[in-house]
Amino acid sequence: MKTTEEIFEVLKNRYSEDIIGITNMPPEKIIDVKPDAIFKVSAFLINDPDLDFDNLMILSGLDDANGTKTNQPDGSFEFVGGTLSVVYHIESTKHRHKLVLRVSVPKENPVTESVVKVWACADWHEREAYDMVGVIFNNHPNLIRILMPYDWDAGYPLRKDYKNPEFYQGMKVPY
Amino acid sequence: MGILDKEFSQENIVITKFEDLMNWSRLSSLWQVGFGLACCAIEMMATSASHYDFDRFGVIPRPSPRQSDLIIISGTVTLKMALRIKRLYEQMPDPKYVISMGSCSNCGGPYWEHGYHVLKGVDRVVPVDVYVPGCPPRPEALLEGLLKLQEKIRNESLVKKVTA
Numbered sequence: 001m002k003t004t005e006e007i008f009e010v011l012k013n014r015y016s017e018d019i020i021g022i023t024n025m026p027p028e029k030i031i032d033v034k035p036d037a038i039f040k041v042s043a044f045l046i047n048d049p050d051l052d053f054d055n056l057m058i059l060s061g062l063d064d065a066n067g068t069k070t071n072q073p074d075g076s077f078e079f080v081g082g083t084l085s086v087v088y089h090i091e092s093t094k095h096r097h098k099l100v101l102r103v104s105v106p107k108e109n110p111v112t113e114s115v116v117k118v119w120a121c122a123d124w125h126e127r128e129a130y131d132m133v134g135v136i137f138n139n140h141p142n143l144i145r146i147l148m149p150y151d152w153d154a155g156y157p158l159r160k161d162y163k164n165p166e167f168y169q170g171m172k173v174p175y
Numbered sequence: 176m177g178i179l180d181k182e183f184s185q186e187n188i189v190i191t192k193f194e195d196l197m198n199w200s201r202l203s204s205l206w207q208v209g210f211g212l213a214c215c216a217i218e219m220m221a222t223s224a225s226h227y228d229f230d231r232f233g234v235i236p237r238p239s240p241r242q243s244d245l246i247i248i249s250g251t252v253t254l255k256m257a258l259r260i261k262r263l264y265e266q267m268p269d270p271k272y273v274i275s276m277g278s279c280s281n282c283g284g285p286y287w288e289h290g291y292h293v294l295k296g297v298d299r300v301v302p303v304d305v306y307v308p309g310c311p312p313r314p315e316a317l318l319e320g321l322l323k324l325q326e327k328i329r330n331e332s333l334v335k336k337v338t339a
Contacts, residue, residue, distance in 0.1 A: 148292065149255045157291040164291050168254050175287045175295045 001097045004029040007051065015041060023102075030087070030100045035112040038088075038103050039139075042118040045090065045099070053090040053099060056119035060087050061129025065160040067107060078161045084110045084135050090119075105135060114140040132158040194333050201244070201270065202233075202328040205321070208243040208263060209236035212250025215277040215311040219249040222314040232321055240266040245324075247317075248303075251279040251286065252294045264301045272328070274320050275303045278310045285310075 002010075008022050008031055018037030023030045033041050045053040067082025088101040103112050114137035115122045126137045127146040134156035137143055145152060154165040164173050211219055223229045223236065237243045240263045252260060264273070275297050278284030283295035297303060304327060307320035 149258075162291070169258065171254065171257060171294060171299055173254070173291075173295075175283060 001095050002051070003097075004031065004099060007031070007097075007099055010048075010051070011041065011044075014044065028100050030102045032102050032104065035103050035105050038086075038101070039113040039115060039118070041101070042088075042115045046118055050095075052092045052094050055091040055093050056115070056121055056125075057089040057091050057098075058087075059089075059115075059122050059125035059129065061085070061133040061135050061158075062087065063107075063133050063159045064104070076161070076163055079107070079159075082107050084133050086112060086129055086135055088115070110134055111136045111138060113138050114143075116140055132156060134159065194331075197333065198329050198331050201331075202325040204233040205245040205272065205324070206237045206243050207234055207245040207247055208240050208267070209238050210246060210249075210263065212248070212252065212256065213277075213279065215249035215279070218311045218314055219247055219276065219317060222317050227314040227318065229318075229321075232318075232325070234321065240264075241268065243267050244270065245272045245274065246301075247274045247276050248280040248297045248301075249276040249311075251284065252297045252300075253292050254294055255292070257294045257297070257300050260297065261300045272304045272324055273297075273301055274305045274307060274317075274324060276307045276309075276317060276320070277312055278308065281306050281308065 004022070008019070008029075011019050011031065015037060018034045018041065020032035020034060023032060045051050062085050063079075064083045064085055065079055067079035069077055070080055071077050083104040084107055085105075086103045088103075089098070090101065091098045105112050112135060114126055116126065116137075117139070123141070124146060126135075126140055127143060129135045130137065130140075130143055131145045131147050144150060148157065149168070152168075154168070155162055167173060211217075221227060223234070229235070234245070240246070244267070246260075246264060246267065248260065264271070275281050279286065279293070280297040283290060283293055286293035287295055294300065305320045305324045307316055309316050312320075
């Protein structure tokens with residue numbers, strides 16, 4: 001059983017450039033990883049016998065809403081810039097320790113790497129993150145919408161500046 | 176009494192209007208599409224089960240819309256599902272009836288403002304005969320809705336379109 005700080009030291013020694021830092025966000029400590037390194041870091045975390053993170057408990061996408069808020073004349077608003085994040089909660093069923101990883105990507109080009117080849121259960125989680133906030137996962141085997149209709153073209157519903165369309169396939173959407 | 180003052184050799188003859196006979200047989204065997212959407216479907220299944228026994232009104236679930244007279248929209252109608260509901264409804268043969276069960280399918284329910292994925296009322300895609308309020312409605316409420324529908328069918332006419 002290792003604490004987050006101990007695992008952070010291990011990762012920092014091995015992937016010095018790709019590990020951005022550690023954030024204390026009670027009750028969790030979050031390790032920030034660069035987007036293009038998440039696959040190799042994940043592969044190390046599952047393969048190393050002392051770490052052995054064999055269980056991806058949840059993968060979630062979120063809109064950090066940290067861009068510049070610009071108000072529109074019609075009362076709505078938009079975030080220009082800022083980041084989207086993907087948070088990985090992983091666990092070792094053998095050593096009983098847990099870890100939180102986070103990858104932040106710019107909203108203008110939200111591209112990161114898929115971890116499906118490391119944890120197969122990430123498949124649908126990544127599709128959901130793509131569907132709801134629009135993070136694009138490179139090397140995902142089947143990155144299509146999972147909850148919204150396949151032909152939904154009105155954007156990503158869980159972004160903070162999302163606006164519902166007036167009509168979908170001839171059906172009125174607002175109340 | 177018209178025809179009744181003559182005696183028949185056999186007694187087992189009932190005389191009625193053809194319209195009444197058609198309406199009576201229709202309302203007494205409303206076969207519903209075996210179809211459920213959300214938590215309302217649990218109540219609908221409870222209504223079908225032995226405790227409330229939908230079958231005593233002639234309601235039995237059918238596995239195909241082609242053999243059904245009634246569709247109970249029991250639950251939240253998402254935009255994705257609305258297209259499928261419309262297709263199911265179009266596959267049913269006439270005469271066909273729709274019961275909208277619960278707040279979600281009546282008007283969007285708790286998703287009325289922030290539900291980006293919910294159709295705000297199933298009557299935007301298919302015509303609804305009876306609305307059953309509740310979240311979800313109890314089986315008694317659904318039975319009341321069915322009785323209302325039977326009342327509606329009883330007053331139908333073969334030659335005149337009755338709207339109510």
